Amino acid sequence: MMAKRSPLVIGAGPAGLTAALQLIKGGVTPQIVEASANVGGLARTPADGDWRVDAGGHRFFTQNEAVSDMWRALLPTDQWTVVPRRSAMLIAGQFVRYPLRGRDLLVQCGVRNGLRGLGSLMWARMSTGPRVSNDLTSFRDWGTYQFGRRWYETFFDGYVRKTWLTEPSEIASDWANQRIKPIDWRPRPDVSLDTTDVFRYPRRGPGQLWEAAADALKAAGAAPVLGAEVVKAQFDGKGWTVTLRDGRTVRGDAVFSSMPLQNLIQALDPAPPQHIRGIASRLRHRGLITVAVALRTRYDIPFNWVYTPGPEFGCGRIQNYGRWSAGLAPAGWNGTHLGFEYFVDGVSGLWDADDNEMIRHVSADLHAIGCGGSEIEHIMVTHSQYAYPVHDASRERSVQRIRDHLAANYPALYPMGRNGTHHYDNQDHAMLSAMHSVEKYFGADIDPWQANTNRRYHESGLING
Numbered sequence: 147m148m149a150k151r152s153p154l155v156i157g158a159g160p161a162g163l164t165a166a167l168q169l170i171k172g173g174v175t176p177q178i179v180e181a182s183a184n185v186g187g188l189a190r191t192p193a194d195g196d197w198r199v200d201a202g203g204h205r206f207f208t209q210n211e212a213v214s215d216m217w218r219a220l221l222p223t224d225q226w227t228v229v230p231r232r233s234a235m236l237i238a239g240q241f242v243r244y245p246l247r248g249r250d251l252l253v254q255c256g257v258r259n260g261l262r263g264l265g266s267l268m269w270a271r272m273s274t275g276p277r278v279s280n281d282l283t284s285f286r287d288w289g290t291y292q293f294g295r296r297w298y299e300t301f302f303d304g305y306v307r308k309t310w311l312t313e314p315s316e317i318a319s320d321w322a323n324q325r326i327k328p329i330d331w332r333p334r335p336d337v338s339l340d341t342t343d344v345f346r347y348p349r350r351g352p353g354q355l356w357e358a359a360a361d362a363l364k365a366a367g368a369a370p371v372l373g374a375e376v377v378k379a380q381f382d383g384k385g386w387t388v389t390l391r392d393g394r395t396v397r398g399d400a401v402f403s404s405m406p407l408q409n410l411i412q413a414l415d416p417a418p419p420q421h422i423r424g425i426a427s428r429l430r431h432r433g434l435i436t437v438a439v440a441l442r443t444r445y446d447i448p449f450n451w452v453y454t455p456g457p458e459f460g461c462g463r464i465q466n467y468g469r470w471s472a473g474l475a476p477a478g479w480n481g482t483h484l485g486f487e488y489f490v491d492g493v494s495g496l497w498d499a500d501d502n503e504m505i506r507h508v509s510a511d512l513h514a515i516g517c518g519g520s521e522i523e524h525i526m527v528t529h530s531q532y533a534y535p536v537h538d539a540s541r542e543r544s545v546q547r548i549r550d551h552l553a554a555n556y557p558a559l560y561p562m563g564r565n566g567t568h569h570y571d572n573q574d575h576a577m578l579s580a581m582h583s584v585e586k587y588f589g590a591d592i593d594p595w596q597a598n599t600n601r602r603y604h605e606s607g608l609i610n611g
């Protein structure tokens with residue numbers, strides 16, 4: 147009976163590939179359809195000759211053994227590097243280390259500014275009380291409580307505006323406890339000696355891991371079909387038929403979907419009622435354009451990431467790829483390889499800019515960071531339309547209503563992953579929701595939508611081995 151099962155997996159990103167690997171482990175061979183020409187989804191690594199681009203700067207970090215085991219099983223130890231986490235915010239020409247340290251805040255930006263910031267933090271704590279850090283509230287309220295108004299405005303307000311292209315008061319704070327570390331007040335004279343804040347990284351970028359996953363699937367007879375965009379998913383009471391953009395159809399007993407939740411709702415046949423389609427159509431995303439620039443001159447930037455919240459920068463963050471892995475550039479190359487991140491509305495503005503226009507934006511940002519004088523050796527531009535599922539005030543309730551409707555009306559449909567559940571997840575949680583979906587398919591009493599609901603899960607520490 148098991149041999150007749152033939153589930154369909156939509157998307158060959160981390161969630162889709164994980165679901166497929168788990169299905170094979172359970173004795174079932176899935177069919178995987180992927181809209182783009184690559185595997186890896188947002189964590190792909192596009193290449194041009196020996197140049198490789200990580201569109202987001204993907205730290206491999208998890209507190210989950212099953213995820214960690216899968217990463218280890220897919221890539222041999224010598225294909226991983228261990229990278230010290232070094233990030234900073236570039237504020238008024240100065241690199242301020244992030245996560246923020248009390249000592250830097252009090253001294254680096256001037257003692258007077260430091261004392262003002264401290265006063266502002268004390269005022270925020272006294273006037274608000276501890277309630278706000280736990281309640282679902284706006285990002286602005288959360289940030290003001292965590293950092294005081296002054297430091298919140300200096301470090302976070304501009305970045306969040308750039309990332310989400312909206313007022314921080316319009317953004318929910320439910321993701322922030324996981325993503326943004328509090329101020330570290332421990333008196334450590336030299337944090338560069340801290341060896342615990344490190345992460346793993348595949349030598350040739352995150353896509354190397356997902357290409358290895360696709361190879362493993364191919365060897366098991368389940369190679370992902372690329373260039374296969376699902377436009378319709380039909381349930382006829384017995385099973386599922388998905389229709390691809392080119393008209394081909396694929397049939398299966400279940401659907402594991404990592405396509406954006408609102409697109410899945412549009413694709414369903416029979417169509418959900420108008421009110422569910424309406425809710426789904428209001429789920430929003432932010433897009434991302436990453437411009438990777440290789441400069442002939444070697445600049446010593448001692449950070450992997452530099453956040454650029456100020457208006458003098460068009461980008462919101464800069465990756466320093468040389469500090470991630472030498473394998474992202476040709477062997478022996480000795481210049482500076484940077485990735486500029488531009489957050490965009492996926493349907494307007496910069497989204498339509500051609501490469502020449504993006505190069506003009508990057509040139510301005512190169513001047514702003516002090517690297518304007520160098521000759522450019524190589525440029526790559528990558529677009530990610532569904533980079534960030536927006537967490538606005540209505541997201542939680544909207545997703546719940548969609549989830550309940552799907553559970554009641556579409557048997558054997560498993561939305562999973564970051565965009566599949568419209569939840570601002572990293573790879574590990576996207577993978578976990580895929581693993582839980584497969585467990586449910588095999589009969590476990592588990593709710594895959596709860597894979598990332600621990601607000602206290604913090605992205606620090608590491609990774610076993």
Ligand SMILES: Cc1cc2nc3c(=O)[nH]c(=O)nc-3n(C[C@H](O)[C@H](O)[C@H](O)COP(=O)(O)OP(=O)(O)OC[C@H]3O[C@@H](n4cnc5c(N)ncnc54)[C@H](O)[C@@H]3O)c2cc1C
Nearest residue numbers: 157159160161181187188202204205376405563564572573
């Ligand atoms: C800027 C940035 C930085 C990040 N940094 C980190 C980090 O440091 N660490 C970390 O762990 N994670 C990080 N992430 C998150 C990580 O990229 C995601 O959590 C992960 O890629 C989600 O996997 P997924 O499979 O759920 O979704 P995706 O990666 O979005 O994959 C979904 C796949 O489905 C395909 N698809 C969509 N629609 C269809 C359709 N209709 N038919 C067929 N296929 C379809 C897409 O083409 C895509 O390949 C970052 C993300 C961004 C944007």
